[in-house]
Amino acid sequence: MAQAQLPVSSELPQASGHHPTAWKWYDYFTFNVDHKLIGIQYLVFSFVFYLVGGLMAVVMRTELYTPDADVIDPNLYNALLTNHGTIMIFGWIVPAAIGGFGNFLVPLMIGARDMAFPRLNALAFWMLPPAGLLLVGSFFFGGAQAGWTSYPPLSLITANTAQSMWCLSIILAGTSSILGSVNFVVTMVKMRVPSMAWDQMPLFCWAMMATSVLALLSTPVLAIGLTLLFFDINFGTSFFKPDAGGNVIIYQHLFWFYSHPAVYLMILPIFGIMSEVIPVHARKPIFGYKAIVGSSMVICLIGLFVWVHHMFTSGTPPWMRMFFTVSTLIVAVPTGVKIFSWTATLWGGKIRYTSAMLFAIGLLIMFVVGGLSGVTLGTAPVDIHMHDTYYVVAHFHYVLFGGSVFGLYAGIYHWFPKMTGKMLNEPLGKVHFLLTLIGANITFLPMHVLGTQGMPRRVAMYDPQFTHINQICTIGAFVLAFSVIPFLVNVVWSWGWGEKASGNPWRALTLEWTTASPPIIENWHRLPVLTQGPYDYGFNGHEEAEITSSHF
Known part of the structure; x- marks a missing residue:
């Protein structure tokens, strides 16, 4: 990779958890325009909603331990199901991956002092708390009960104040995005x-x-669909009312034109985290830099042409099934390029099995399993057979939990020293990883069997023949819930009393590591000058290249 031949200086700001220009704790509760502070606001906000969505999942899995509805009312189950999916996507993964890591890291990585539009940045974050409150508050009105897709006519039949609050919440979150x-x-x-x-x-x-x-390209389409649904519920319009000339299939197209690309919105930033964590902890240059860049842009393009595979059972004509089967299989190719590149980077590397690296390797394992089941579901004949069964639940949890959540944890363990100036406890991190990996596989792997045997998803009561496997899944869910405890203890203890971090504890080469830990308000006293590529480990005759910085 080309290097900028520029004068350098070894002078670096000294790492300090009490830098005189650092923000106070109460600044994190204000309308602040600093991109780093906003990034941490996103991360903390989203993790709170991860706990809320996770609690909903535990309640649902507790209900599913037996075939009968003997823990909660089925209507409450429907509300928990609807809001669990919504919160995990719009309240956890998207804000954490895009808003949290994106805001904190992008300006630091490119040598900027802040985002281009700082006030717009702060406004984007402060649209999320009202969105979250609308979702949680909807339970006071019975909770939206039409599933996270909220297909009409079901969402119109069950229409109430809660369903309207659900629509407004997603519109707010989409506008923020x-x-x-x-x-x-x-x-x-x-x-x-x-x-x-x-x-x-x-x-x-x-x-x-x-x-x-x-x-x-995709989010405005979802906003349009939900706005029309909101009007049907509240103002007597009939965009999606079949008995008044409306078309329910149009809603599905509007919803999935965003909501399948939303999978890539959740996973592409995680792919970026993987591409930063693996080279640092393997002490090797990234394999196939240009291929990874190209694959990201190809996913962005092809990802807009796969949404109908969610609608193979919605009266889709055969020619359309064929086209979207092919496009769905094609989009797996650039993803495979990334998997190959990360594996090749690991091969022969001087791997340090830190918590960040363990979660990155765990992501590789989980995401490949989810990808394989995704390829099967992308073919119309298999999808028609498996549609709305637990096989689909298993697939998207392996992709989104095994992919996105594992990647978020890898990013937190990697950049926590930069964000806080403190090191996380590695033994606790490894306990967290093992519990998460074990719990996730016990919970989601048996669901493939449930799906092939025909158990429908989104139900509180089921045929007793599925009891044993559901009980295994429920036990796994409790292990997964318990896995969060060592992580919370680790974060709280380390942030308050943990070992102080140096400016660059991992000896990484990207620009965010050239400033203090945590960074000063303006990021650098003087802007850095790039003198080597971000992944040039082992270049220039050095076994482990060290980073230098210059100031002007």
């Missing part, structure tokens, strides 16, 4: 440090570029 995406694109195009060429930009930034473009 649009504002943030505009900010990311402009920031990366206009505010890179002058010495950084496009082919020297960290892969996480490329992932965020692809994510932002995809969000800008």
Whole structure:
């Protein structure tokens, strides 16, 4: 990779948890425009909702321990089911991956002092708390009960105040995503440090570029669909009312044109995290930099042409099934390029089995399993047979939990020293990883069997023949819930009393590691100058290249 031959200086800001220009704790509860503070606001907010959504899942799995509805009312089960899926997507993975890591890292990685539009950045975050409150508050009105897809006519039949609150919540979250995406694109195009060429930009930034473009193209379509549904519920329109000339299939197209690309919105930033964590902890240059960049952009493009595979049982004509089967299988190719590149990077590396690296390797394992089941579901004959069974539940949990959540944990363990100036406890991190890996596989792997045997999803009561496997899944869910405890203890203890981190504890090469830990408010006293590629480990005759920085 090309290197900028520029004068350098070894002077670095000294790491300090009490830098005189650092923010106070109460600033994190204000309308602050600092991208780092906003990133941490996103991460904390989203993790709170991860706990809320996880609690809903535990209650549902407790109900499913027996075939009868003997723990909670079926209507409450429907409300928990609807809001669990909604919260995990719009309240946890998307805000954490895009808003949290994106906001904290992108300006630091490209040598900028802040995002291009700081006030817009803060506004995008502060749209999320009202969205979250609308979802949680909907339970006071019975809770939305039409599933996280809220297909009409079911969402119209069960229409109530809660369903309207659900629509408004997602519209707010979508608007926040649009504002943030505009900010990311402009920031990366206009505010890179002058010495950084496009082919020297960290892969996480490329992932965020692809994510932002995809969000800008797809999110407005979801907002349109939900706005029309809101009007049908509250103002007597009939866009989706079949008895008044409306078309329910149009809603499905509007919903899935966003909601399948939403899978890539959740996973592309995680792919970026993987591309940063693996080279650092394997002490090797990333394999196939340009291939990874190209695959991210190809996923962004092809991801817009696969949504109908969710609608193979919705009266879709054969020619359309054939087209979207092919496009679904094609989109797996650039994903496979990334998997191959990460595996090749690991091969022969001097791997340090840190908590961050363990979660990255765990993601590889889980995501491959989810990808294989995704390929089977992408073919129309298999999908028609498996549609709305627990095989689908198993697939998307392996992809989204095994992919996105494992990746978020890898990112937290990797960048926690930079964010807080403190090191997380590694033994606790390894306990957290083992419990998460074991719990996730016990919970979701048996669901493949349930699906092939025909158990429908989204039900509180089921045929007694499925009892034994459901009980195994429920035990796994409790292990998965328990796995969060060592992580919470680790974060709280380490942030308050943990070992102080140096400016660059992992000896990484990207620019965020050239400033203090945590970074000062303006990021650097003087902007850094890039003198080597972000993944040049072992270059220039050094077994483990060290990073240098220059100031002007």
